[in-house]
Amino acid sequence: MSEVLRLGMAGLGVASTQIMPPIAKLPFIKITAAADMRADAVAKFREQYRGEGFNSVEELCASPNIDAVYIATPNSLHAEHAIIAAKNKKHIIVEKPMAMNLAECDAMNEAADKYGVKLLCGHTHSFDPPIRKMREIVKSGELGKLCMINSWNYNEFMYRPRMKHELAMTRGVVLNQGPHHVDIVRLIGGGLVRSVRAMTGVWDPAREWEGSYTCFLEFEDGTPATLVYSGYGFFDTAELFSWVGEGGQHRAPETNLNVRKSLREVRSAEEEEQLKEGMRFGGKREGEYSHVWSGERKQPFFGHTVVSCQKGDIRQTPDGLKIYGETEQREINLPAGSRGREAEVEELYDAVVNGRPVFHGGRWGAATLEVCLAMLESAKQRKEIMLSHQVASPE
Numbered sequence: 393m394s395e396v397l398r399l400g401m402a403g404l405g406v407a408s409t410q411i412m413p414p415i416a417k418l419p420f421i422k423i424t425a426a427a428d429m430r431a432d433a434v435a436k437f438r439e440q441y442r443g444e445g446f447n448s449v450e451e452l453c454a455s456p457n458i459d460a461v462y463i464a465t466p467n468s469l470h471a472e473h474a475i476i477a478a479k480n481k482k483h484i485i486v487e488k489p490m491a492m493n494l495a496e497c498d499a500m501n502e503a504a505d506k507y508g509v510k511l512l513c514g515h516t517h518s519f520d521p522p523i524r525k526m527r528e529i530v531k532s533g534e535l536g537k538l539c540m541i542n543s544w545n546y547n548e549f550m551y552r553p554r555m556k557h558e559l560a561m562t563r564g565v566v567l568n569q570g571p572h573h574v575d576i577v578r579l580i581g582g583g584l585v586r587s588v589r590a591m592t593g594v595w596d597p598a599r600e601w602e603g604s605y606t607c608f609l610e611f612e613d614g615t616p617a618t619l620v621y622s623g624y625g626f627f628d629t630a631e632l633f634s635w636v637g638e639g640g641q642h643r644a645p646e647t648n649l650n651v652r653k654s655l656r657e658v659r660s661a662e663e664e665e666q667l668k669e670g671m672r673f674g675g676k677r678e679g680e681y682s683h684v685w686s687g688e689r690k691q692p693f694f695g696h697t698v699v700s701c702q703k704g705d706i707r708q709t710p711d712g713l714k715i716y717g718e719t720e721q722r723e724i725n726l727p728a729g730s731r732g733r734e735a736e737v738e739e740l741y742d743a744v745v746n747g748r749p750v751f752h753g754g755r756w757g758a759a760t761l762e763v764c765l766a767m768l769e770s771a772k773q774r775k776e777i778m779l780s781h782q783v784a785s786p787e
């Protein structure tokens with residue numbers, strides 16, 4: 393393989409409008425092909441990226457002009473498309489959630505092993521520099537033993553332009569936003585979750601899927617963690633964070649009110665589909681709902697996470713971290729660093745070209761999905777759920 397990793401994009405939907413622009417700027421990546429069933433999007437891709445355009449993921453994966461595939465098709469197709477990629481000896485980045493269930497994750501991991509390709513579970517905020525730094529501090533032991541992790545995220549997720557069948561597929565926030573949240577907490581806590589107790593909430597009769605969860609995790613070593621999420625667009629955790637949003641961009645204080653209002657006006661399934669279609673690659677509103685931001689960027693912020701150790705607490709700040717120690721409080725400014733999609737492809741590149749281990753591999757992704765699925769099961773049974781697919785945080 394050349395020193396440039398040639399990437400094929402599977403799915404030119406809304407996610408692709410967030411994935412391709414930052415990746416296209418990286419010197420060690422070239423987006424050389426894409427596939428989608430929407431002919432207009434494929435035509436626009438050929439024109440804009442001067443790459444090959446295909447109508448199916450099978451054709452894309454058969455191309456000799458790609459080394460890896462970035463899978464951003466609907467969640468129910470992630471396993472099928474990852475396995476096609478593996479059979480064609482293409483490395484894989486798969487969007488969250490990794491798959492629909494653990495059997496699919498197992499099949500994806502087996503295919504990646506069998507055909508000798510790297511499988512990376514992409515797009516979670518555990519790639520963000522402040523989260524990695526929190527893990528580093530915990531692991532170094534400089535603040536003593538890790539004692540608890542508490543993380544809150546409140547935003548307007550349930551009212552973002554999204555079709556009802558997508559909310560059904562992800563059980564609202566649980567399988568869509570849960571993977572970010574769980575990855576953050578698992579990474580900091582060492583990865584090995586012993587059990588999950590959670591309750592989920594369906595508060596809006598017009599959106600009949602889970603818009604909130606309250607979750608208690610216990611790690612194998614006894615460390616407790618709580619994860620709280622509300623996507624109902626009332627309070628906004630960004631208010632506690634100088635109005636910095638998920639991608640490190642400015643988040644307007646009126647976001648929740650405006651998004652709730654605009655979605656109340658959209659009713660039918662056709663209107664929802666039109667709204668979403670407009671935001672896909674090649675659509676009239678492409679990139680409108682994106683965390684990609686060309687202005688000043690602070691550190692990405694996925695909720696208010698406080699990590700407590702025996703000798704101090706750590707929390708994120710817009711520029712890095714603040715540490716509340718026994719005798720002093722200090723702030724650490726972190727370099728912007730690579731984050732989000734840039735960090736993912738960098739990790740894949742390092743694995744493929746430099747032989748480094750994949751940090752967010754398929755077994756890591758399966759373990760995160762197991763926690764998310766256990767939240768649903770725990771809420772259903774109103775019981776603690778014991779886990780069996782957990783793997784440790786990478787060194």
Ligand SMILES: NC(=O)c1ccc[n+]([C@@H]2O[C@H](COP(=O)([O-])OP(=O)(O)OC[C@H]3O[C@@H](n4cnc5c(N)ncnc54)[C@H](O)[C@@H]3O)[C@@H](O)[C@H]2O)c1
Nearest residue numbers: 403404405406407427428429449464465466467487488489
């Ligand atoms: N929408 C977002 O902001 C966002 C952000 C991060 C991650 N994601 C993830 O990205 C994935 C896609 O979400 P999305 O919102 O972009 O959905 P989307 O519906 O906008 O995009 C999916 C695309 O895949 C195409 N497609 C469907 N079946 C296909 C097939 N068999 N072969 C080729 N193309 C096919 C569709 O035509 C569409 O363009 C999901 O896993 C989602 O969780 C979405």
